[in-house]
Amino acid sequence: MGDCGEECEAGALDRAAPPSDQDEALAQLAWAIAHPARVRLLRLLISRKACVCGELVGLMPLAQSTVSQHLKILKDAGVVQGEIDGPKVCYCVNAAGLARLKELVGGL
Amino acid sequence: MGDCGEECEAGALDRAAPPSDQDEALAQLAWAIAHPARVRLLRLLISRKACVCGELVGLMPLAQSTVSQHLKILKDAGVVQGEIDGPKVCYCVNAAGLARLKELVGGL
């Protein structure tokens, strides 16, 4: 499994450096999908099984306000996007945000 | 950007289904890296700039107990692995866990 055999000492590296922007960006994106409900919402939007908020609510075992909160979190993180469509709101994936998430995770 | 133009209605899908195992697994892994300090720790271990807990502490602007907690979280999530090496503990990446994270995120 893990190969911790050889000693590996810290090279010349900033001592106690503050978190880098990349670290913060990844942490923020990861946090957006760090909840089963949000993962589910994201998957539903990706598969385009549903777009309108009301439909999403119907597919989740959660109250409308709770789903709205989760959608807001996904939106604030830039993973999801919402367009007003009459009295309803049609959510869809923000391709750029999702790509960035994949890129940052893949680049680990 | 987003193409929310066409209507997409929900097909035949379980109403209010509980979160699937995959959703929970991804959420759990994502949560492990949903904090800048943990991302940084993971990056340090990936680049093998440091393995021993003490060195990691020296590279973070956090108390020893806090770093230990974050390492425990990463370990519990299966992203990191620790082997006892004398009085010290040598941490290293759990390749399988990291691969699973990448796989789940990439599969979105």
Next chain:
DNA sequence: ATTTGTTATCGTCGATGAACGATAATTAGA
């Protein structure tokens, strides 16, 4: 203008996260 339907926000509550200092546990060496 009023009503109806849809979504966002507010306020609250219980649970959990994040940080720290202090202390225990463990191991190697004197």
Next chain:
DNA sequence: TCTAATTATCGTTCATCGACGATAACAAAT
């Protein structure tokens, strides 16, 4: 055995999350 060094755990404090019901905000139709 006792000490020194390293790491994990405990207990506390403050802040934030997650969930809900209730209510406000908004658009369309009557």
